[in-house]
Amino acid sequence: MITEKQATMIAHVLHEIRPAWGIDGTRKVLERNADHPAAFGEVLSAAVTAALDPDTQTPGRIYQIQTHWPAKAKPRLPKPEACPDHVGQDGGTCRSCWADVKAGLRPESHVGKHWEPPTGIADALEVSLAERLEADLRP
Numbered sequence: 001m002i003t004e005k006q007a008t009m010i011a012h013v014l015h016e017i018r019p020a021w022g023i024d025g026t027r028k029v030l031e032r033n034a035d036h037p038a039a040f041g042e043v044l045s046a047a048v049t050a051a052l053d054p055d056t057q058t059p060g061r062i063y064q065i066q067t068h069w070p071a072k073a074k075p076r077l078p079k080p081e082a083c084p085d086h087v088g089q090d091g092g093t094c095r096s097c098w099a100d101v102k103a104g105l106r107p108e109s110h111v112g113k114h115w116e117p118p119t120g121i122a123d124a125l126e127v128s129l130a131e132r133l134e135a136d137l138r139p
């Protein structure tokens, strides 16, 4: 568990390493996971490791990728949630989801989360046009 002050400190450190990671956004991720059982030093270590990992695109992944965590903290980490779309895969690191992302079939924001692909460009256009028409016809 970390305090608000500790979350702010980690957010500033990560921003120095990864300027694209905003301080407020990182702090929100850390505050959302404030009940995480890891100690401050372990969270800091995992966060820095995540920030140094070029494959980690957002601070939200700090808590999803267990390989970023120090070995002694791993046994106490909560079991990662299973991917809702792929049986036997962890949500944060689901290889099948990442394969979908690389193939352009799933947005990266939905790795480890349920994704309902659009039914097709024609359907999407039809819905969009219908919504637009409805908006134009409103008094």
Ligand SMILES: [Zn+2]
Pocket: 083, 084, 085, 086, 089, 094, 095, 096, 097, 098, 111, 112, 113
């Ligand atoms: Zn998956």
